[in-house]
Amino acid sequence: MEHRELGRTGWKVSAIGYGAWAIGGDAWGRTDDAESLRSLHRAIDLGVNFIDTADVYGDGHSERLIGQVLRERPGEELVVATKAGRRLDPHVASGYDRRNLTAFAERSLTNLGVDRIDLLQLHCPPGEVYHMPEVFGVLDDLVAAGTIRHYGVSVERVDEALAAIRHPAVQSVQIIVNMFRLKPAEQFFAAAREARVGILARVPLASGLLSGKMRADTPFSAEDHRRFNRRGEAFDQGETFSGVEFEAGLAAVEELRALVPEGATLAQVALRWILMFPEVTTTIPGARDARQAKANVHAAGLPPLSAEAMAKVRDVYDRHFRAAVHPRW
Structure with missing residues (x-):
């Protein structure tokens, strides 16, 4: 497993991480909690040392499952990142105050069963928050108090990412990066590199579209955001x-299948594509079972994509998505 530096933290984390939204x-x-725990253990067994979660994933259930794994693997050097802010109702910038952020962090400490949070990220806050230095002052104070070690942000848009890294203690930016989202690579990666800020590539498989397993008639349960949030009914449309x-995604996938070498899957190629960018610290695909966890990890072992393959991805993006996606996020 390749390891990459995470911002200026001094940590080196696995290029393939573990995204824990789905297990919430x-x-x-x-x-299935038992299967979720097996997937976490399998990922760690195979070299994953970075786990990303949030306090709202299952109302803390994801954090508590990770806490169980931490107790079952004492002494292992794992970095756990969580997120805070989306518990606010209404979710408004003024809610990102000292009282709320402190309470959110303390709740995550309890859920995870740890004395200090490795990395606390603002969870896709309203855009105004990135221009409120007092919010980042609260995070500085949480670091000084020993509640958190470092902090970062999770963003929806590139302009938010660029605003966030103007705050000097931001160590990481979590942003959607995949074969259908090239704007971060074009307009943010260079700035992150200059600022020595880590990039956590989220939604790496476009909610499963880039697995290559979906069809026009693929069913989704009523509880699945891929059914109820296609137009942004519950949260930002870009998350789905x-x-x-x-x-359009299905059509693009058919073109991308030509890039898959024998013995690999489109999902693995999609993850390997992300790792072609040295600015990316880690990508955080989900894994609902141990088989998926293993497949994700093996993506890091694929050979580098050729210049022709990288150009093909750009061409598919340009023709299918640039006009609709690039201006919005």
């Missing part, structure tokens, strides 16, 4: 299929 048990349909139209 909400927004992705039903889950990266904001692309489902049918």
Whole structure:
């Protein structure tokens, strides 16, 4: 497993991480805790040392499952990142105050069963928050108090990412990066590199579209955001299929299949594509079972994509998505 530096933290984390949204048990349909725990253990066994979660994933259920794994693997050097802010109702910039952020962090400490949070990220806050230095002052104070070690942000848009890294103690930016989302590579990666800020590539498989397993009639349960959030009904539309139209995504996938070498899957090629960018610290695909965890890890072992393959991805993006996706996110 390749390891890459995470910002200026001094940590080196696995290029393939573990995204723990799906195991929270909400927004992705039903889950099995025993299988979720097996997937976490399998990923760690195979070299994954970075786990990303949030306090709202299953109302803390994802954090508590990770806490169980931490107790079952004492002494292992794992980096756990969580996120805070989306518990606010209403979710407004003024809610990102000292009282709320402190309470959110303390709740995550309890859920994870740890004394200090490795990396706390603002969870896709309203855009105004990135221009409120007092919010980042609160995070500085949480670091000084020993509640968190470092902090970063999770963003929806590139302009938010660029605003966030103007705050000097931001160590990481979590942003959607995949074959259907090239704007971060074009307009943010260079700035992140200059600022020595880590990049956590989220939604790497476009909510499963880039697995190559979906069809026009693929069913999704009523609890699955791929059914109820295609137009942004519950949260930002970009979180579901990266904001692309489902049918357009299916058409693009058919073109991308030509890039898959024998013995690999489209999902693995999609993950390896992300790792072609040295600015990316880690990508965080989900894994609902141990088989998926293993397949994700093996993506890091694929050979580098050729210049021709990288150009093909750009061409597919340009023709199918640039006009609709690039201006919005």
